[in-house]
Amino acid sequence: MAHAELSVEPIDANFSLKDKIYDSLKQAITSMNIYADDAELRLDERRLSEKLEISRTPVREALARLEQEGLVHIVPRRGVYIVRKTKQEILEMILVWAALESMAARLISENATDQEIASLRKLFATFKGEEVQGHIDEYSETNIQFHQAILKLSCCELLWKTAENLFIHMRSIRARTISEDDRAKRSIIDHMHIIEALEARDANLAERLVREHTLNLGAHIKKHVEYLE
Amino acid sequence: MAHAELSVEPIDANFSLKDKIYDSLKQAITSMNIYADDAELRLDERRLSEKLEISRTPVREALARLEQEGLVHIVPRRGVYIVRKTKQEILEMILVWAALESMAARLISENATDQEIASLRKLFATFKGEEVQGHIDEYSETNIQFHQAILKLSCCELLWKTAENLFIHMRSIRARTISEDDRAKRSIIDHMHIIEALEARDANLAERLVREHTLNLGAHIKKHVEYLE
DNA sequence: ATCTGGAGTATTGTATACCAAAGGAATATC
DNA sequence: GATATTCCTTTGGTATACAATACTCCAGAT
Numbered sequence: 001m002a003h004a005e006l007s008v009e010p011i012d013a014n015f016s017l018k019d020k021i022y023d024s025l026k027q028a029i030t031s032m033n034i035y036a037d038d039a040e041l042r043l044d045e046r047r048l049s050e051k052l053e054i055s056r057t058p059v060r061e062a063l064a065r066l067e068q069e070g071l072v073h074i075v076p077r078r079g080v081y082i083v084r085k086t087k088q089e090i091l092e093m094i095l096v097w098a099a100l101e102s103m104a105a106r107l108i109s110e111n112a113t114d115q116e117i118a119s120l121r122k123l124f125a126t127f128k129g130e131e132v133q134g135h136i137d138e139y140s141e142t143n144i145q146f147h148q149a150i151l152k153l154s155c156c157e158l159l160w161k162t163a164e165n166l167f168i169h170m171r172s173i174r175a176r177t178i179s180e181d182d183r184a185k186r187s188i189i190d191h192m193h194i195i196e197a198l199e200a201r202d203a204n205l206a207e208r209l210v211r212e213h214t215l216n217l218g219a220h221i222k223k224h225v226e227y228l229e
Numbered sequence: 230m231a232h233a234e235l236s237v238e239p240i241d242a243n244f245s246l247k248d249k250i251y252d253s254l255k256q257a258i259t260s261m262n263i264y265a266d267d268a269e270l271r272l273d274e275r276r277l278s279e280k281l282e283i284s285r286t287p288v289r290e291a292l293a294r295l296e297q298e299g300l301v302h303i304v305p306r307r308g309v310y311i312v313r314k315t316k317q318e319i320l321e322m323i324l325v326w327a328a329l330e331s332m333a334a335r336l337i338s339e340n341a342t343d344q345e346i347a348s349l350r351k352l353f354a355t356f357k358g359e360e361v362q363g364h365i366d367e368y369s370e371t372n373i374q375f376h377q378a379i380l381k382l383s384c385c386e387l388l389w390k391t392a393e394n395l396f397i398h399m400r401s402i403r404a405r406t407i408s409e410d411d412r413a414k415r416s417i418i419d420h421m422h423i424i425e426a427l428e429a430r431d432a433n434l435a436e437r438l439v440r441e442h443t444l445n446l447g448a449h450i451k452k453h454v455e456y457l458e
Numbered sequence: 459a460t461c462t463g464g465a466g467t468a469t470t471g472t473a474t475a476c477c478a479a480a481g482g483a484a485t486a487t488c
Numbered sequence: 489g490a491t492a493t494t495c496c497t498t499t500g501g502t503a504t505a506c507a508a509t510a511c512t513c514c515a516g517a518t
Contacts, residue, residue, distance in 0.1 A: 016305050017502075018293070045470070055503045057286070060471090061293045064247070068297040076245045077470055077509050092387040099332035099388070103324065158321040159328070162391065246472075274500065284473040289500085306479050306500055 017054055021062040024052070029071055030168045034084055035227060043072065043080040069165060085169050087225065091218055093166045098214035100163045101147060104154035105206040109198050116153050117198045123149065124188065139188075140178045144171060146191055150210070176227075177220060190216075246283055250291040253281075258300055258311055259397045264456060272301065272309040298394060314398050316454065320447055322395045327443035329392045330376060333383035334435040338427050345382050346427045349375065353417065368417075369407045373400060375420055379439070405456075406449060419445075 025048075034041075043063070049056045063080055066072045073083050085093070108117065123146055126138075148167070151160045178184050190213045197206035254277075263270075274292070278285045292309055295301045302312050314322070337346065352375055355367075377396070380389045407413050419442045426435035 046468090056470090057502055057504090061290055061501095064290045064293045065297040068294040074470095078511095079469075089387070092385050095332065095336070095385050096329065096387050096391055099328045100325070103328035103331075107324070156321050156324050158318070158325050162325055273498095275498090285500090286472055286474090303500090307481095308499070 017058040018061040018065075021052060021054070021058055022065050025062055025066060026071065026168075029066075029082055030171070033172065034082060035172065041082040041084065043082065045080065071168065087221070090169065090173060091222060093169060094214060094218040094221070097163060097166050097170060098211045098218070100159055100166075101150055101214060102207040102211035104151050104156070104159055104163075105194065105198065105210040106203045107154040107156060107159075108150065109201050109203040109206045111155065112153050112198070114199075117195065120146065120149055120153075120195050120198070124191065136179045136184060139184050140175045143178060143184075143187055143191075144174055147174075150194075173221065173225075174217070177217065177225065180224060181220070183220070187213075245287075247287040247290040247294075250281060250283075250287055251294050254291055254295060255298075255300065258295075259400075262401065263311060263313055263398075264401060270311040270313065272311065274309065300397070316450070319398065319402060320451060322398060323443060323447040323450070326392060326395050326399060327440045327447070329388055329395075330379055330443060331436045331440040333380050333385065333388055333392075334423065334427065334439040335432045336383040336385060336388075337379065338430050338432040338435045340384060341382050341427070343428075346424065349378055349382075349424050349427070352378065353420065365408045365413060368413050369404045372407060372413075372416055372420075373403055376403075379423075402450065402454075403446070406446065406454065409453060410449070412449070416442075 025043075045056050045059055045063070049059045052059070063072060063074065067074045067080075071083060073081050075081065123142055126142075151163045154160065178187065190209065194206060194209045194213065197209055254272075272292070274285050274288055278288045281288065292301060292303065296303050296309075300312060302310050304310065352371055355371075380392045383389065407416065419438065423435060423438045423442065426438055
């Protein structure tokens, strides 16, 4: 009998246009370089709906969500604009990030398995000391993955989700600053110390190292970054 | 000449229905006891728009924002429901809260003026030792204000705003748990120690005390609270 | 030449109409 | 009497029409 039945998958009933558009727009915004001088920050509802071949309504609902999230700013009767964070806001984001990630480090040292902590080490397996300078882009990606991994290993969904929102903006900043000074090399050293503290199950140390590592990034940006604003 | 000028305020042109509705709904949701057994958790778009005497469109946009914020859950083709956080989620919120508030404490001990720190002490001026037990409700309010004050004094807008979202749910939990055990009394003692650490400009101690105080709340809830779920 | 006023256009905000899906009730059938 | 099926109501999703506002550009006046 079963063979005769029409085998229809329980197609994803969660096909809501507004969600799709939300994801699509978010993806588009995060992948573009918001801070480029020639970036087009204006979003046109109508053009968007035409390009996506749907009506304006779901587009508007998606935009409302993005505004709540802080990615775009809707000026009544004026239009929708992609938000450029100011230097001050970026610095605040780094502070919050530091708070979240250091708490994550504490949780890991208390709860994570040895294997989970070991997985952090593997991330850096391909980068052996001096090779870093020549592969900044790849290292930048690993760097970002490391910080994401810490948040994820905390096993605190909310910690991870809260940080993720900040991450959209942190990503481009981290990628840009990593090549400055000698930050990549120092970054690896910091990361190794963090991993060692986690392996030693030293919650206080791990927390402190993570916090200081991130606050260092903040200090660096405060001093040297001018392409914001 | 300046005296002759017509002093017109830049009237708030930001009167957008969806924002008004958003505020209105948020206010309504936060002020109701979500965790009461008989709480009506279902929201009806049509009924809402009729009551507010506007169309469904702005209501829907407001709901989209509330969903993004996590206050309501929209089930496609089913309806809109006010979200009841699970015990696990509440515990995660407390973790995140602890991370944020302890960072705030660190910032205060590093940056706040003496007057600002002194203002924390004033909050508790009316509660002298034994009087607490008889005025649980008032103390509960003070307790909540204390934690909000710490976030605010950090002078980190984002820290404050991030915590505020959690606060909607934390508020009712704090209010309910404060009367259990002997928590009010111990709470005051904790708070005083925190203030002392801030006055001493001991960032590490202040941070630790705040974190432990909040994590204590978490541990208490984990053990004793059953009205969630 | 510049500034002001107005008309036209473009774009957003709101309302309404229609559609599709889900849940419930009623009826029919076993 | 129980279960299954069908239809109807309810409700959210989407499209579109209409209203209101803001920007632009041009003309005329100073």
